[in-house]
Amino acid sequence: VACDDGDGTWDDDSDPATVCAARTTCATGSYVATEGDATNDRTCTACAGGTFSTTTNASSCAAWADCDPGEFASTPGTSSSDRVCSACGAGSYSSASNASSCAAWTDCAAGQYVIGVGTSTTDRTCATCTPGSFSTSTNVASCLAWDDCGAGQYVTANGTNMSNRTCAACSAGSFTTSPNAPSCASWSDCG
Secondary structure, rough: OOOOOOOOEEOOOOOOOOOOOOOOOOOOOOEEEEEEOOOOOOEEOOOOOEEEOOOOOOOEEEOOOOOOOOOEEOOOOOOOOOOOOOOOOOOEEEEOOOOOOOOOOOOOOOOOOEEOOOOOOOEEEEEOOOOEEEOOOOOOOOOOOOOOOOOEEEEEEEOOEOOOOEEEEOOOEEEOOOOOOOOOEEOOOOO
């Protein structure tokens, strides 16, 4: 019996009187290192890390897909399957290639404002409200100026970067003439 006449067999025992053996099938996750011939079997080699094959008797392994910044590897690659990339969802980002997940944008807290809007590849950035301004909620675009206490009022609580200045009216018999006075002065008595 002649082996390797195009039917994928080889002589596994060097006895032409016996039936030819089928060549080894290289499974997914490997590739054909040598095809074999009439007296030698096919040899297979496993795909190296970062590569894969999805068919039997593949001639080579292909490199996994690269996930770009702004994406993450939603399904990791194996020796028999490619890496699957997915876009980062709203409010999250990845800045590195082949990230395993996306990170949530940083929240700008009360007392801060947003100076850099987050994207799919960058985090949101924050700054503290400047003196004389405040914010009371998260992720505001700008801080608000403190209220001014006018004539006839005084400051009951100084503002902070998280709270507004508060004012109260002077009580009967007292006054202020300058803005943001710390207290009211008593009226003068006429002699």
